[in-house]
Amino acid sequence: MEAKVDRKGRVAELADALGDWAAAPGPRYRTLADALASAIHTGLLGRGDRLPAERAFAGALALSRSTVVAAYDELRGRGLVTSRHGSGTTVAAAPGRGADQTDGRVAGGQATALLQRLVDRPPDIISLAYAVDDGTSELADELVDLARTDLPRLLRDAGYHPHGLPELRTAIAEYYCRSGLPTTPAQVLATTGATQAIGLATQLYLRRGAVVLVESPSWPGCLDIFRAAGARLVGVPLDEEGIQADVLASAITGTQPDLLFVMPAFHNPTGTLMSAARRRQVAALCDRHRVPVLEDISHIGHPTALPAPVAAHGTGAAETLTVGGLAKTIWGGLRVGWVRAPIEITDRLTRLKALADLGSPVLDQALAARLLPRVGELADRRHQLRRHRLAHATELLRTQLPSWRWRVPDGGPALWIELPGADARAFAAIAVRHGVEVVPGSTTDSGDEFDSFIRLPFTFPEEVFTEVISRLTRAWDELTRHGPMADPHGPIV
Template sequence: MDRIDAKTLAGLLGGWAADGPLYRALAAALRSAIEADSLPPGARLPSERDLAAALVVSRSTVVAAYDELRAGGLVDSRRGSGTVVAALPALRRPGADGRVPGGTATSIIQSLVDERADLITLNSAGAPASEWLADAVAAVAREDLPALTADAGYQPRGLPALRSALADCYTSDGLPTVPEQIVVTTGATQAISLVAQVFLRRGSTVVVETPSWPGCLDAFRAAGADPIGVPLDDEGARIDAFAAAMSRSPSLAFLMPTFHNPTGMLMSPARRRRIASLAAEHGVPIMEDNSYDTLFGGRPAPIAAEPDVEAITVGSLAKTVWPGLRLGWLRAPVEVAERVARHKALVDLGSPLLDQAVALRLLPRLPAITEEHTTALHARHDQLAGLLADRLPSWRWRPPDGGTSLWVELPGVDAAAFAQLARRHGVEIVPGAAMDPDGTHDSYIRLPFTYPPPILDELVDRLATAWKALRPNNSRHSTRD
């Protein structure tokens, strides 16, 4: 078997460091991966030097960890082959090592499972719940329960009143929509996964922006598809690259035109028109994820508003109201919505009606909720940007048009390696390699600014300490490169 790349192994181990000697923590993490068959028999482990560089530890730490595995019969050393995983008589099932199995979003999801209180985790960009949420929940409990509980509760397409309200929102925003075009989902992620199941098959291709959100890449790969990356410029997905991707006859194109995650970019109206025209010309459906902007109106029209293009528009209340309100939706041509609803019926028979009733109460207030949310985000963005400029002046980023994060370039540094060190200083970050598997953004990290001001202060303090440990000659007052 080929040697496992050091960066790949580092990603597989995730947050392996713990209290006590590092070599013992590393040996324990490798042992768990071997026993759970995440590292199969015959796999060649990276050299001590390469793994040390990927984990930002000394070579002696890796040597000692490999020695422990060798003493336990878990690995063999073979001349010319290096360190190889030994065959074990009985292996546990995947997941028995406490790690979330597979995928580019593994470390992101892992942090949700681990629940380490000492970590500031940047794997999600959710904010605390809107103050409007409590009123909506109370109104549902006070006024809506009798009608809701009279229903059996199985609504794969979604609560009819909510679908009608969402259709009205799109129509008033200049995109004529009927309730039959709406499917309510358990968050935007489920909507994306369901559309992937409808359009993608093993061996098909899907166009994605680079960088993109790891969970989306996982959903497409789970459906058997291979992503085709399209880089961004200041207006959105680059036309030349998008046109080249269209010529390869993809089954689907996935875009985040409104406050792209992670860059925060807003695709221009002209770029939306050109993208839609190319997709229509080649007969490729577009799925646009607008879940980072739940304010109807005041933005460029969705790509779905362009003529002739087959487009599915995804929305959500998670970023504006509360991530714990797992409520999303999609708007699609009627026949596509029907196919999605059939897939959703197999998954969960319909999203919870209580959540949908709360969402229905919130929709009329959404402009006011979004305005309050945006004001708070502006203040936190300014705070984080100011702290970074003071404590980490060599870091670079393009001011986002919106969204919830900064997309930051670390000068001359592999962000995956910095992520290993940052975690040992109490910060869990998403490196660019997780968001762009092609390697173009390996020096980038995503920094959400959704956290309360005290957390942002502590966050930058920890990052600055980790950065100094990585680059001890860095000066606090050095100039930008």
């Protein structure tokens, strides 16, 4: 964490990194102090770092200033911070803890609160950070049949396949051929989820100071991967057809980027489907300027129902890597992904993957190879369920939160909602006190254009989503009627 954390961006970054501290039991000033103490012990805040100004931090956390003042007093009492008039509050040495010690928190300023919350899994919190569905019944059937018919053959194998299980790579190649993108198994690398594929591409293309063009907004989990590599992110806005080609052209000539990252189907968090015409424009621009493209198409379905990937429209002048996976169509727990690229790029990525894990789990890959030929059928069933849940979600929103605004997405599992006249980060801080974790739009972009937006998945069963909206309604009432709430358990001075 850089020392000057009291500027708006640094204040927001620290507020996010503290995680769901407000859901912990006890007086609010003390739970905030505990969260800051943990950040000091794990190295997120280092010796000499300055804590945010009390008023600015209170605004970011949707608290009263007196609560933050009391939390800082608590930290001073523990010997973790010191204060000097005119210089603010700074971190002192963390007593009894070495720099290499940890308490289980995700370390480093680049890791978002999303990752920390996945580790912590706070009780009684309904998380809107991950839009996931239950596993399909077909997955269970295929798993049983796999154990009965294929397991003896698989167990006779050594089990190390850095490129991926051959039958899975063949199934992926056939899927892309049907999608309009000619592919051979040699162009495919199987990975442990799409996230690993993005991480491997980042290792290959990015060094500290590299420039990555990204859609604005984009998903913070992907942005964190690029930031962790030391890259500088430049956002390019979207319209109803996807990333804006004219702005992209200007960004390419103005920044000479090392990589372009896009999510053509369906964009996260807006749910936009990039049109075929826009994909051709993106491919032509990147070919002309030889900008490598990383396209994440993790929402897969009928191979002929969606426009062909960006890679299908290029001449090959620009290296284009197409990432996919089964988590969003089959089940989040099936951690099977892949990347399709020119053979020489796939070989380089394979060497990086071999250094990481020698290859993804064989049984998972074998199951994925069985399911991939049926992915169109399975995606159709998933789509029908999501349409029903989307109708339920929009009816609840219109009834209970009529001032909220959104556009029905082209696809995907979530709504991108604008909260009129509100700071979504402040709303998220209040929502977690009502038992719901919200992803504010400010985490999806380095600017302030989406500060009033949140992402709202509708993949929950109806009774759970009904409870989500009930809690969010109470949080919204608190924000709009009363603003930040003072801590009733604060010390009496």
